[in-house]
Amino acid sequence: xxxxxxxxxxxxxxxxxxxxxxxxxxxxxxxxxxxxxxxxxxxxxxxxxxxxxxxxxxxxxxxxxxxxxxxxxxxxxxxxxxxxxxxxxxxxxxxxxxxxxxxxxxxxxxxxxxxxxxxxxxxxxxxxxxxxxxxxxxxxxxxxxxxxxxxxxxxxxxxxxxxxxxxxxxxxxxxxxxxxxxxxxxxxxxxxxxxxxxxxxxxxxxxxxxxxxxxxxxxxxxxxxxxxxxxxxxxxxxxxxxxxxxxxxxxxxxxxxxxxxxxxxxxxxxxxxxxxxxxxxxxxxxxxxxxxxxxxxxxxxxxxxxxxxxxxxxxxxxxxxxxxxxxxxxxxxxxxxxxxxxxxxxxxxxxxxxxxxxxxxxxxxxxxxxxxxxxxxxxxxxxxxxxxxxxxxxxxxxxxxxxxxxxxxxxxxxxxxxxxxxxxxxxxxxxx
Amino acid sequence: xxxxxxxxxxxxxxxxxxxxxxxxxxxxxxxxxxxxxxxxxxxxxxxxxxxxxxxxxxxxxxxxxxxxxxxxxxxxxxxxxxxxxxxxxxxxxxxxxxxxxxxxxxxxxxxxxxxxxxxxxxxxxxxxxxxxxxxxxxxxxxxxxxxxxxxxxxxxxxxxxxxxxxxxxxxxxxxxxxxxxxxxxxxxxxxxxxxxxxxxxxxxxxxxxxxxxxxxxxxxxxxxxxxxxxxxxxxxxxxxxxxxxxxxxxxxxxxxxxxxxxxxxxxxxxxxxxxxxxxxxxxxxxxxxxxxxxxxxxxxxxxxxxxxxxxxxxxxxxxxxxxxxxxxxxxxxxxxxxxxxxxxxxxxxxxxxxxxxxxxxxxxxxxxxxxxxxxxxxxxxxxxxxxxxxxxxxxxxxxxxxxxxxxxxxxxxxxxxxxxxxxxxxxxxxxx
Numbered sequence: 001x002x003x004x005x006x007x008x009x010x011x012x013x014x015x016x017x018x019x020x021x022x023x024x025x026x027x028x029x030x031x032x033x034x035x036x037x038x039x040x041x042x043x044x045x046x047x048x049x050x051x052x053x054x055x056x057x058x059x060x061x062x063x064x065x066x067x068x069x070x071x072x073x074x075x076x077x078x079x080x081x082x083x084x085x086x087x088x089x090x091x092x093x094x095x096x097x098x099x100x101x102x103x104x105x106x107x108x109x110x111x112x113x114x115x116x117x118x119x120x121x122x123x124x125x126x127x128x129x130x131x132x133x134x135x136x137x138x139x140x141x142x143x144x145x146x147x148x149x150x151x152x153x154x155x156x157x158x159x160x161x162x163x164x165x166x167x168x169x170x171x172x173x174x175x176x177x178x179x180x181x182x183x184x185x186x187x188x189x190x191x192x193x194x195x196x197x198x199x200x201x202x203x204x205x206x207x208x209x210x211x212x213x214x215x216x217x218x219x220x221x222x223x224x225x226x227x228x229x230x231x232x233x234x235x236x237x238x239x240x241x242x243x244x245x246x247x248x249x250x251x252x253x254x255x256x257x258x259x260x261x262x263x264x265x266x267x268x269x270x271x272x273x274x275x276x277x278x279x280x281x282x283x284x285x286x287x288x289x290x291x292x293x294x295x296x297x298x299x300x301x302x303x304x305x306x307x308x309x310x311x312x313x314x315x316x317x318x319x320x321x322x323x324x325x326x327x328x329x330x331x332x333x334x335x336x337x338x339x340x341x342x343x344x345x346x347x348x349x350x351x352x353x354x355x356x357x358x359x360x361x362x363x364x365x366x367x368x369x370x371x372x373x374x375x376x377x378x379x380x381x382x383x384x385x386x387x388x389x390x391x392x393x394x395x396x397x398x399x400x401x402x403x404x405x406x407x408x409x410x411x412x413x414x415x416x417x418x419x420x421x422x423x424x425x426x427x428x429x430x431x432x
Numbered sequence: 433x434x435x436x437x438x439x440x441x442x443x444x445x446x447x448x449x450x451x452x453x454x455x456x457x458x459x460x461x462x463x464x465x466x467x468x469x470x471x472x473x474x475x476x477x478x479x480x481x482x483x484x485x486x487x488x489x490x491x492x493x494x495x496x497x498x499x500x501x502x503x504x505x506x507x508x509x510x511x512x513x514x515x516x517x518x519x520x521x522x523x524x525x526x527x528x529x530x531x532x533x534x535x536x537x538x539x540x541x542x543x544x545x546x547x548x549x550x551x552x553x554x555x556x557x558x559x560x561x562x563x564x565x566x567x568x569x570x571x572x573x574x575x576x577x578x579x580x581x582x583x584x585x586x587x588x589x590x591x592x593x594x595x596x597x598x599x600x601x602x603x604x605x606x607x608x609x610x611x612x613x614x615x616x617x618x619x620x621x622x623x624x625x626x627x628x629x630x631x632x633x634x635x636x637x638x639x640x641x642x643x644x645x646x647x648x649x650x651x652x653x654x655x656x657x658x659x660x661x662x663x664x665x666x667x668x669x670x671x672x673x674x675x676x677x678x679x680x681x682x683x684x685x686x687x688x689x690x691x692x693x694x695x696x697x698x699x700x701x702x703x704x705x706x707x708x709x710x711x712x713x714x715x716x717x718x719x720x721x722x723x724x725x726x727x728x729x730x731x732x733x734x735x736x737x738x739x740x741x742x743x744x745x746x747x748x749x750x751x752x753x754x755x756x757x758x759x760x761x762x763x764x765x766x767x768x769x770x771x772x773x774x775x776x777x778x779x780x781x782x783x784x785x786x787x788x789x790x791x792x793x794x795x796x797x798x799x800x801x802x803x804x805x806x807x808x809x810x811x812x813x814x815x816x817x818x819x820x821x822x823x824x825x826x827x828x829x830x831x832x833x834x835x836x837x838x839x840x841x842x843x844x845x846x847x848x849x850x851x852x853x854x855x856x857x858x859x860x861x862x863x864x
Contacts, residue, residue, distance in 0.1 A: 009606035012479065036469035041605035044476035047444065173473035174441035 004038040012045040019058035026062035030162035036169055043175035051180040057229045063188035066162035070194030072109055075142045079286040080107045082195030083277055087119040088203040089353035090244035092254040093273055094122050094152060096261050099311040100278045102149035103301040106285040109145040111155045111193045118353030120362055123154055128252040128327055128372035132320030150314045160192045183222040197233040197284030199277050204428060205242035207349025213428060220431040235280045238429040239273055243347040243382050246270035250361040250375010250396060252327040259324060262311050264302040269426040275299060276427050328373035330396035334403045338386040342416040351413040352376055355406040359397050374398055376410055383420050436470040444477040451490035458494035462594035468601055475607035483612040489661045495620035498594035502626030504541055507574045511718040512539045514627030515709055519551040520635040521785035522676035524686040525705055526554050526584060528693050531743040532710045534581035535733040538717040541577040543587045543625045550785030552794055555586055560684040560759055560804035564752030582746045592624045615654040629665040629716030631709050636860060637674035639781020645860060652863040667712045670861040671705055675779040675814050678702035682793040682807015682828060684759040691756060694743050696734040701858040707731060708859050760805035762828035766835045770818040774848040783845040784808055787838040791829050806830055808842055815852050
């Protein structure tokens, strides 16, 4: 029988908890035996004191044990891979990586989430497709990964209930920003969802949770250690989120861009991230190839139409119509023109994400409705030249007033200068 | 409309809250609009970041405003004084100070609390008296202070409900130990209870909440500032709690000792504390005398029988029988003998308090019943000489087994040495 107040006090005073104490705390919380207020105080103590690697693993493991788990490897007799991003502006990577990897013959099974605030969620983007079902049963999920090689669905209700509850609590108690709690939250979901190998895309910069490369590296190392303790192979790409990923920000707009990328016509930064993530996933797979060979095979799928074909099979399998024509279009499309000429020195991701949110592409509160058609397309990105009066961006708005309001915000996200800024790669570092 | 998560985050990150923000948080909490879990996270952030003087006063003031307040000065047309202790082992000071002050013609009106853990509560001690009523209405309280000059009652239900709720929350979330929160809790109750002048007895040492003189001074200064901001006169005595106060620990035992002290036959440390606290209260009163004169008058009441007489009038006014004979007596009384001779170098208060608790004198949980008869009488205290086989202490136990169990604990609380230790006064410092 644990006494939560004692555990809170020990953590508060800088002590370390035993794995079984942490497990009792978390599982007691999931069973409603430990109240929210004690868990809130504990999380705030963790914010100030941190968790040791052993504590972080015990927390993660307990969260996994709080609900059901999938064992995709046993169900499929194959190594199943998964990819996860910490969330950024314009991040439609999974929607392109899934088909590329599946087209290379490696099963890709992913449970994804919805967006809140300035970052969108993969499920919301997929729901821009008429008919697309994100709620599959576990059996349907496994069957589709087996038959189509690919499924992206919403988290099932019984997976990691402790994390769901804890995250909701942290969100309203200012205890989200702690690297061990973030790592435990992400990795518990990945471990419970059953993939053997996971590539994590840790966003760094203005529009991301991790503002500095150093913080991102710490999070990456923490997550890799958690994965390895749980017997999973994990690699982390640290990728640039000072500016939006690709050009499109907004659900249907991003789907179009993902689709274009799958036929080899995507923006260079997004294409590079898709290929890099796919290469790491293929190297973790049971194909027995290295990353360089993985990258060659991934590139081939963009050129030979097999990635796009797999995308279409996948969308149909989940009840959607994969053609571009059915995607919703915003009634008002208007350019944001460059007031002067020059080069784009910066295009801050956060204000672009907020502009898309305010156009209706995202949610401020959990039950807000989303307008799948609206958003922002960044025609010019860092390093691009622009003449006065040329379009920096294109607004897809529900009406003229909304377009006018967001035009100012998007323009303010741009910094122009006379010379091109130094180049900055999309993949800043890889931690394995 | 406040957003509690933002206030929590600001405090977490070392920022300062505006007085109206703190008021909204506390009053929202009292109205059930701010949930326990946000208040728990806030308190833990305060544990790490502290509160500024302005924040501490805003918190105190909001707690006072969360419920009813008394204005004793207006009700009585007199300056009313009050005395409060931060809680220690064997602390029956209010029970003696009240009659002394009242016998000097100064009204003394106090709301007191119950004990939890190793420190006893004044109400529990008074309830050792058959018939004694601690629950008086506000009207009865005011009338008794007017007529008898003295009343000690339980806190009425509508006074400082925010503190009651917050203290309960802090108790189970390891957020009690913060000097500003402690000061706000104590002073909100004192301010709401309506006395104009307050003497605070801040215990320091092994058996007290404040372990060092420096911590006690910080708490004292914080409370004095809070009182002055609220227009009250406050003095703090910092008093020794390395060893129990007086000799008796346990409800009826302590009442006997208080009674003996009122006729001038009390232990020297306890008598000194009663006189010192009374002198400060009399100097704050409307008698227009200084502390030295206050002390002379207080001493006189112990010699001329007027303090004891006032005690008896008071106890009868609240329905009790003031004679010693009616106090309950434990069935087993047994000495703890000194294994060797020498001088008492230390008599640790905490283990003595715990021994009394385990004999049944206190509560482990809030709804535990109390045995008013049992406890420990420390026959020898620091500096006293003892021969081998002489009694160090006397156990008043419910049965032989309980006596045997606590004998060991009490013996272990004593440290004997060949020489007398340096003297240490009961009043270590006075902060005004």
